[in-house]
Amino acid sequence: MKFLYDFGYLTGSIHEWLSARMDPPVVTLVETIIVAVCFMILFAVLGLVLVYAERKISAFFQQRLGPMRVGKWGTAQTIADVIKLLFKEPLVNKDADKFLFNLAPYIIMISAFLAIAALPFAKGLHALDFDIGIFYVSAVSSLGVIGILLAGWSSSNKYSLIGAMRSGAQIISYELSVGLSLLTIIVLTGSLQLSTIVESQADGWWIFKGHLPAVIAFLIFMIASTAETNRGPFDLAEAESELTAGFHTEYSGMKFAFFFLAEFANMFIVAAIGATVFLGGWMPFYIGGFTGFNAVMDFIPPIFWFLGKVAFMIFMMMWFRWTFPRLRIDQLLTLEWKYLLPINLVNIVVMAFIGLMGWHF
Amino acid sequence: MKEIEEQEIQELESQEYFINMGPQHPSTHGVLRLVLSLDGEIIRKVEPHLGYIHRSIEKMCEHDSYQQIIHLTDRMDYLSCHMLNEAVCLGVENGLEVEIPERVKVIRTIISELTRLSSHQLWWGVMGMDLGAITTFLYGFRDREMITDIFEETCGARLTMSYNIPGGLMFDIHPNFQKRTKDFIVHFKKKLPEYDKLLSDNVIFRERTRGIGVLSKEDAISYGVTGPSGRGSGFSCDVRKHNPYSAYPKVEFREILREEGDCFARYKCRIDEMWESLNIIDQLIDNIPEGDYKVQTRTVIKLPKGEFYQKVETARGEFGVYIISDGMKSPYRLKFRSPGFSNLSALDKMSRGCKIADLVAIMSTLDLVIPDIDR
Numbered sequence: 001m002k003f004l005y006d007f008g009y010l011t012g013s014i015h016e017w018l019s020a021r022m023d024p025p026v027v028t029l030v031e032t033i034i035v036a037v038c039f040m041i042l043f044a045v046l047g048l049v050l051v052y053a054e055r056k057i058s059a060f061f062q063q064r065l066g067p068m069r070v071g072k073w074g075t076a077q078t079i080a081d082v083i084k085l086l087f088k089e090p091l092v093n094k095d096a097d098k099f100l101f102n103l104a105p106y107i108i109m110i111s112a113f114l115a116i117a118a119l120p121f122a123k124g125l126h127a128l129d130f131d132i133g134i135f136y137v138s139a140v141s142s143l144g145v146i147g148i149l150l151a152g153w154s155s156s157n158k159y160s161l162i163g164a165m166r167s168g169a170q171i172i173s174y175e176l177s178v179g180l181s182l183l184t185i186i187v188l189t190g191s192l193q194l195s196t197i198v199e200s201q202a203d204g205w206w207i208f209k210g211h212l213p214a215v216i217a218f219l220i221f222m223i224a225s226t227a228e229t230n231r232g233p234f235d236l237a238e239a240e241s242e243l244t245a246g247f248h249t250e251y252s253g254m255k256f257a258f259f260f261l262a263e264f265a266n267m268f269i270v271a272a273i274g275a276t277v278f279l280g281g282w283m284p285f286y287i288g289g290f291t292g293f294n295a296v297m298d299f300i301p302p303i304f305w306f307l308g309k310v311a312f313m314i315f316m317m318m319w320f321r322w323t324f325p326r327l328r329i330d331q332l333l334t335l336e337w338k339y340l341l342p343i344n345l346v347n348i349v350v351m352a353f354i355g356l357m358g359w360h361f
Numbered sequence: 362m363k364e365i366e367e368q369e370i371q372e373l374e375s376q377e378y379f380i381n382m383g384p385q386h387p388s389t390h391g392v393l394r395l396v397l398s399l400d401g402e403i404i405r406k407v408e409p410h411l412g413y414i415h416r417s418i419e420k421m422c423e424h425d426s427y428q429q430i431i432h433l434t435d436r437m438d439y440l441s442c443h444m445l446n447e448a449v450c451l452g453v454e455n456g457l458e459v460e461i462p463e464r465v466k467v468i469r470t471i472i473s474e475l476t477r478l479s480s481h482q483l484w485w486g487v488m489g490m491d492l493g494a495i496t497t498f499l500y501g502f503r504d505r506e507m508i509t510d511i512f513e514e515t516c517g518a519r520l521t522m523s524y525n526i527p528g529g530l531m532f533d534i535h536p537n538f539q540k541r542t543k544d545f546i547v548h549f550k551k552k553l554p555e556y557d558k559l560l561s562d563n564v565i566f567r568e569r570t571r572g573i574g575v576l577s578k579e580d581a582i583s584y585g586v587t588g589p590s591g592r593g594s595g596f597s598c599d600v601r602k603h604n605p606y607s608a609y610p611k612v613e614f615r616e617i618l619r620e621e622g623d624c625f626a627r628y629k630c631r632i633d634e635m636w637e638s639l640n641i642i643d644q645l646i647d648n649i650p651e652g653d654y655k656v657q658t659r660t661v662i663k664l665p666k667g668e669f670y671q672k673v674e675t676a677r678g679e680f681g682v683y684i685i686s687d688g689m690k691s692p693y694r695l696k697f698r699s700p701g702f703s704n705l706s707a708l709d710k711m712s713r714g715c716k717i718a719d720l721v722a723i724m725s726t727l728d729l730v731i732p733d734i735d736r
Contacts, residue, residue: 062499158380162402162717232493233565241388241491242717323559325566326493328718329402 005301008124035127039117043265050264051078054318061322088253093156096250100154105251105258108147112265114140119272120194122282122303133194134186134277138179141228141269144262145171148230148237148247151259155250163246166329167237170227173336174234177224178270180344184217184351185210185277198281205280211359213351218278220340220347222316225270227332229263232321236329271313275306279313282306377405384413388491388721391731393705395720402716407709415735422695427453427527427662430695435521437699438733440480441675443472446525448682451606452671453527456664456686463608464652465529470608471542471645472515472524473673474638478549479508480676481631481638484728488628489560491725492569497560504552507545511538527662529655542646546639553635561632570624574711574723577622584710585703588678589634590727593627595620600674612644627726661690677701677728701733 014034018027052067052075059066067074092098115137120126130136145168152164186192188210189200200206207214227234238246248259275281282302286294327335383394392413398406418437422430427449434445447469454461486501509519514535516524524531560566576586581594591598599616601609617633619626664686672681678700687693704727712720 058496062496063503064499158378166402235493236718239493239718241493242721244387322496324494325489325560325563325569326718327565328569328716330716331565331568 047261085257090253095156097154104151105255108262111143152247159243174224174227181217181221201280207278229266233324271310275309443476444675448673450525462652463650466608488725528658533654584707589630593630594622624726
């Protein structure tokens with residue numbers, strides 16, 4: 001069970017085992033394939049687990065049971081739905097731009113794949129560790145908006161187009177807030193590398209160490225990242241009661257499922273970034289002086305710490321979605337440009353001052 | 362050069378385009394078709410196209426006996442079916458000049474108010490859902506379920522009850538009726554503040570509804586917008602107050618009036634009306650007089666020659682029945698004045714210059730039921 005605490009043992013032994021049998025280029029190729037397969041499996045599992053979680057959590061908020069029929073406690077419901085979607089006919093609108101229409105879901109999926117590859121899951125379980133990790137993740141995750149715009153444009157449906165335009169305005173605006181709120185913490189870490197950021201929190205998470213500005217940054221990050229993933233109360237791009245289904249009105253079958261899956265993957269990605277930067281990534285929770293307590297915390301493997309924090313963030317996002325009414329497009333943009341962005345800029349200056357003076361813990 | 366630039370600017374200026382909202386759309390709540398003329402997201406004009414659920418109920422009434430007409434009225438505004446039944450019954454009873462027992466009047470009033478509550482609960486749930494808060498829908502239905510259970514026990518039907526007949530009620534109330542209604546009142550008085558907590562006090566909700574879709578008092582009167590929608594603009598139009606019928610003269614209640622005329626005023630009117638309905642039921646539930654539950658009328662009712670009009674207050678506003686009788690067993694001509702139709706006519710006035718999202722909010726605060734509009 002040693003590898004649960006440090007995945008370096010596992011990955012190292014696999015590497016040694018392969019190196020003993022193959023040439024170095026082949027080893028690299030095989031390892032790349034293994035990693036890619038792992039991420040694909042992760043994607044599938046994420047889809048299954050998060051869709052089930054969303055159903056059960058929304059049921060909990062709405063005083064009902066949620067899926068109960070397929071499998072014990074309805075656990076196989078998502079699998080049944082995927083099978084249904086696989087058998088559905090992929091309809092294409094007569095006037096649609098077929099090439100772009102078919103391309104759009106893949107762009108969204110690709111952007112989610114690219115972003116998820118750079119996340120530090122646990123000690124030694126980190127596929128891509130750039131020195132510009134945060135920058136990379138926020139850059140590739142914003143590629144998704146191109147997919148949404150293409151979907152809306154190529155569907156030849158006015159509802160889709162309105163949804164896509166809304167989504168474009170929304171994601172481009174809120175990208176700023178996500179970036180700036182992350183920068184607030186990066187001022188203290190002095191590095192964009194995700195592994196360094198996690199290690200810098202070994203003695204305490206940034207949300208506790210960074211005083212009030214860190215808390216403000218965290219709140220802004222929660223709001224902005226919910227908006228960036230197009231989830232309620234910011235789900236204007238889909239806005240069921242206004243635009244029927246927004247940018248994916250015309251999609252059916254597996255292409256629709258891709259949009260759906262990408263939404264959940266994006267939710268996982270922003271939750272993971274938030275957990276990594278603000279909540280200490282896979283670092284356990286320590287209280288200074290409580291050695292017994294800290295030892296117990298150490299006993300929980302890092303991967304569970306990471307997944308627990310991500311689950312907490314995702315739960316918060318689902319809580320938002322099932323509680324709040326939706327904003328209007330002008331209110332959404334007002335919130336970003338008139339409130340979040342100025343607060344963020346001031347917050348960064350305050351944080352830089354704190355960092356300069358060395359007032360943080 | 363300058364001319365070309367100006368021409369380019371003119372070409373680049375946004376053009377109006379049209380969107381068919383409905384007949385199949387999640388927030389038109391039925392088969393209403395709105396042709397929106399849009400400039401970007403801003404609405405320039407709203408044109409309702411009706412007729413997708415027209416069943417010519419008024420024409421059918423000309424061939425049916427007065428007992429049968431009751432069942433047709435259920436199918437119009439299905440959420441306030443009891444009041445519509447009552448309107449026809451009261452009209453026929455006036456024509457026949459029969460005296461209705463006090464017991465019938467009180468029971469009719471209690472059930473009317475329960476129907477109003479159930480309609481408003483459903484409206485509240487749908488209102489939240491239209492604005493994106495899906496959870497309210499299920500909360501509204503949770504409480505509505507108790508009322509429909511009471512109805513089911515009383516007359517066997519949950520939605521289209523047809524409990525009234527000319528001359529009284531179809532059956533007497535169930536022995537459990539008073540107890541269950543009281544249980545419901547206790548339950549709902551606890552839950553109604555929850556409605557405020559979840560939706561009315563929410564910042565986003567207030568921003569979405571305040572100052573949106575303003576309808577002035579003059580416009581409300583000239584368009585004939587009645588019910589909570591009209592009272593939200595300060596138009597005092599409660600039939601229960603101005604032309605009391607059944608047991609309403611005996612009970613004390615407030616007519617909810619608000620001056621603002623925006624979506625939030627209309628919303629708040631309905632929420633306050635729920636409190637008033639609870640208040641009315643409170644006053645009556647322990648004082649149901651003993652007596653007959655119906656007066657025996659002839660099997661074939663023939664109204665005397667003449668014209669009869671009766672209006673009642675449904676959950677959506679003033680509902681009128683205009684009967685012209687030539688002395689035969691079915692009316693010569695029958696006209697329904699449905700509140701939904703007049704309320705819808707003000708939609709264009711209210712939503713010009715708003716955004717699509719506002720239109721959805723305005724439509725929910727008008728509380729449209731499409732079969733009521735089309736008939």
